[in-house]
Every structure is written in structure tokens, then in C-alpha cells.
Amino acid sequence: MRKYAYLFLISAVLLTSCSKRKVFEKYIDIDNYKWKRANLIKFEVPITDTTTNYDVTLNVRHTSYYAFANILLNVTTTYPAGDMRTKDYNIVLRNDDGTFKGEGAGDIWDLAYPVMTDVTFAQKGTYTFEVQNVMPAIEISDIMDVGLIVKKAKKTN
DSSP: OHHHHHHHHHHHHHHHHHHHHEEEEEEEEOGGGEEETTOOEEEEEEEOOSSSEEEEEEEEEEETTOOOSEEEEEEEEEOTTSOEEEEEEEEEOBOTTSOBOSEEETTEEEEEEEEEEEEEOOSOEEEEEEEEEOOSSSEEEOEEEEEEEEEEOOOOO
């Protein structure tokens, strides 16, 4: 019985420490699982601590029927002072053998993709992240939602 108590305590500590690092988490549903290129997904992230390093992760949830091996995304970050930075991402969703990467449950797959690691935000205020589907097709099917998570970076010694 004592063994289970220790396992529970360790699990609780790990879960608590992970959640304390999280600064922002939000998911935006895609209507009818059809993501049109013109449909920008927007996240507004308040940053109050400019001395901490952060990790920013983009999460893509899709069905098992997603037809492509990857998804092409454009992420524009707007800083509180109005400066903008844009970067393109080719996120590979399938392994070489055709199976999906990420965490799967039934017909649903989640893939977390780091877009910024160990970065500092020099200005206090709201940072806006806009995510755009830039696949060749005007609309892609079977994308369920897109999420953004901002966590304090793990300290390295």
C-alpha cells in the first residue's frame, strides 16, 4: 500500500510542477473540421514577466482521415509595440511508414510542435500569435482544432 502512496505523491508533484510552468493554453475549434486558408486562428497571450525564458508550442488536432503527410502553417507574432515577425512551418504529421505522429486516441490525433524554445519576451503586454493554413488547397479537411501553449522554459543547470 505504501508503494501506491509514493507513486501517487510523485505523480501529484510532477503534474503540479508542469502546470505551474504553464502561462497560457487555448484551443480554437475548426468549424466542420474544414480549415479555410482565409480563416486565421488568433491567440492573445499576456506576458508580464520579461526576465523568464519561455517555450511556445503549437498543437494540431486532426482525425485519422487527414489526407496529407504534413501541414504548412504560417505563424505571425505581433509584439505589444506593434512589431511583427512571420515564420513558415512545415509540420510533419506522418512517420515514414504512413502512421501518424503524436498522441492518438481512436480516430483523433494530437501533435505538439515547438515553434519557439527558450525565448524571452522583451516587452510586457499582449503578444498576438496568428496561425494560417498555407497548404496549396484553399481548404483542408479533418483538422479539428489548433492550440497554443506558452510555458516557462525548464531551467538548465
